[in-house]
Amino acid sequence: MASLPSSVTVLDRFQVSPPPGSVPNASLPLTFFDVVWLPTGPVERLFFYPFPHPTSYFVSHHLPVLKSSLSRTLRHFYPLAGRVVPPRGPSPDAKFQIRCSDGDSVPLTLAESSDDFRQLSGDQSRGFGRVYGLIPQLPPTDDGSIPLLALQITVFPDQGVSIGVAVHHVACDDSSSIHFVKSWAAACNAEVLSESPLSPLPPLCDPTVIADPDGLYYKILTEMQNLKPAGPPPAPLDLPPVGAEQGDAVIASFLIGREQIDRLKQGAMARAGTTGATHVSTFVVACAFAWACLVRAQAGFYAGKKSAHLLFSVECRGRLEPPVPAGYLGNCLRPCFVEVSMSDLIKDDDGVFAAAEAIGRAIKGLEHGILKGAEGWLQKIVSLTPERPMSIAGSPRYRVYDADFGWGRPIKVEMTSIEKTPGTVSLAESRDGGGGGGIEMGLVLPKRDMDEFARAFVMASSFLGT
Numbered sequence: 001m002a003s004l005p006s007s008v009t010v011l012d013r014f015q016v017s018p019p020p021g022s023v024p025n026a027s028l029p030l031t032f033f034d035v036v037w038l039p040t041g042p043v044e045r046l047f048f049y050p051f052p053h054p055t056s057y058f059v060s061h062h063l064p065v066l067k068s069s070l071s072r073t074l075r076h077f078y079p080l081a082g083r084v085v086p087p088r089g090p091s092p093d094a095k096f097q098i099r100c101s102d103g104d105s106v107p108l109t110l111a112e113s114s115d116d117f118r119q120l121s122g123d124q125s126r127g128f129g130r131v132y133g134l135i136p137q138l139p140p141t142d143d144g145s146i147p148l149l150a151l152q153i154t155v156f157p158d159q160g161v162s163i164g165v166a167v168h169h170v171a172c173d174d175s176s177s178i179h180f181v182k183s184w185a186a187a188c189n190a191e192v193l194s195e196s197p198l199s200p201l202p203p204l205c206d207p208t209v210i211a212d213p214d215g216l217y218y219k220i221l222t223e224m225q226n227l228k229p230a231g232p233p234p235a236p237l238d239l240p241p242v243g244a245e246q247g248d249a250v251i252a253s254f255l256i257g258r259e260q261i262d263r264l265k266q267g268a269m270a271r272a273g274t275t276g277a278t279h280v281s282t283f284v285v286a287c288a289f290a291w292a293c294l295v296r297a298q299a300g301f302y303a304g305k306k307s308a309h310l311l312f313s314v315e316c317r318g319r320l321e322p323p324v325p326a327g328y329l330g331n332c333l334r335p336c337f338v339e340v341s342m343s344d345l346i347k348d349d350d351g352v353f354a355a356a357e358a359i360g361r362a363i364k365g366l367e368h369g370i371l372k373g374a375e376g377w378l379q380k381i382v383s384l385t386p387e388r389p390m391s392i393a394g395s396p397r398y399r400v401y402d403a404d405f406g407w408g409r410p411i412k413v414e415m416t417s418i419e420k421t422p423g424t425v426s427l428a429e430s431r432d433g434g435g436g437g438g439i440e441m442g443l444v445l446p447k448r449d450m451d452e453f454a455r456a457f458v459m460a461s462s463f464l465g466t
């Protein structure tokens, strides 16, 4: 594990449990949507809030409320305090499970940083090593189990606070993890204001709502074992963080404003004509824009390639038949694959629209069956790895900037786990929220590629006349 940057000092470490006796002793089997994430790692976000007070004030006035509201929130999100354990015994239908019991707890680290809060929570390129120390680390285990949640609060004295959240992807997707963060924030906010919480509804912790009539769980597990001959149980990938490995990796954000999005949508609709064969949305044009910029930023890699690939997750709760409740705690994602020819993608005046058309067609294609071809998804993802598909993490629909712990909206939200898969772009609604309607894109790249991306971004914006 990489060491913390010298600007970060750990002040204390806590274990926070749901209130005693408030959660069931339960074993929740993983579903076919979960099991595919076993060999991955945590999805991490940092929420930055201005906080112009000393650390001692934070510790005496805010930390106790953050801890008690976390405890009460874990009562509803108790699987996140549990651990994934491998199947026990010889039974062929034994499954990986999230084992939960009274007394489970999650690690919460309190740290202090002497770094410049304004700079760290800005949009401009910052060395990834500088944010690395703010990210909570899931604790190591020696029994093959997988802990699911870790939290870190870092105080920048008289400047601000960051809240780091790391949730292992095998536990849940972004829909659920943002549900957890917003529920914690609402509970904390309510305690600060001494009002009854306007909390989101509690989650549904019942994996039986994911029907599996075709036995996808075992088909996917078998596929995973075939792809990884070392055999079961699939070991978590211990990928070295780019920030720790590559001193020159930087993180930066780019904003696509509402006006720009409207122009992109108009252009995409004009290209698609009236056939209705494609789907044009903010998500589609934002991905297309990022894609066209990324292939320019990484021109060396793409030189001589015939096509470029894009991979993104589709949230399936409302698309399944019957639909799964929106508040279901777990994973409910499928991959969506898009390929576009390089000659189309790099056209200055039309590349973004060609990309948008291809993405829109792929989304439209989901109407032919949301689980169609599920047995082959993993194989396809693995086979695409050498092609370095651009992947999308996060989604503007989850409104991460609404997470208010009582200090107002975050000044910045970063999805730092994108560093683990080079070529990943994180998406969120822009900080000004739904009103402004812009999109924020986050990237982690070697500094030279980031400079090229920034150049491509400005150039592509100029073609739109913005």
Ligand SMILES: CC(C)(COP(=O)(O)OP(=O)(O)OC[C@H]1O[C@@H](n2cnc3c(N)ncnc32)[C@H](O)[C@@H]1OP(=O)(O)O)[C@@H](O)C(=O)NCCC(=O)NCCSC(=O)CC(=O)O
Residues within 6 Å of the ligand: 043, 169, 173, 174, 175, 279, 280, 281, 282, 283, 284, 313, 314, 315, 316, 333, 363, 392, 393, 394, 395, 397, 417
């Ligand atoms: C497949 C999609 C990406 C396609 O998105 P689109 O926006 O193009 O299409 P759509 O049908 O969802 O939406 C069409 C229009 O309705 C609006 N709309 C629809 N549903 C909405 C909702 N629940 N909340 C707010 N707006 C919504 C959209 O903003 C859009 O309008 P307008 O055009 O105005 O915008 C999406 O449907 C989807 O599944 N999104 C969630 C993906 C997700 O969960 N990603 C995180 C994965 S986990 C992760 O990332 C962690 C990791 O792996 O690292």
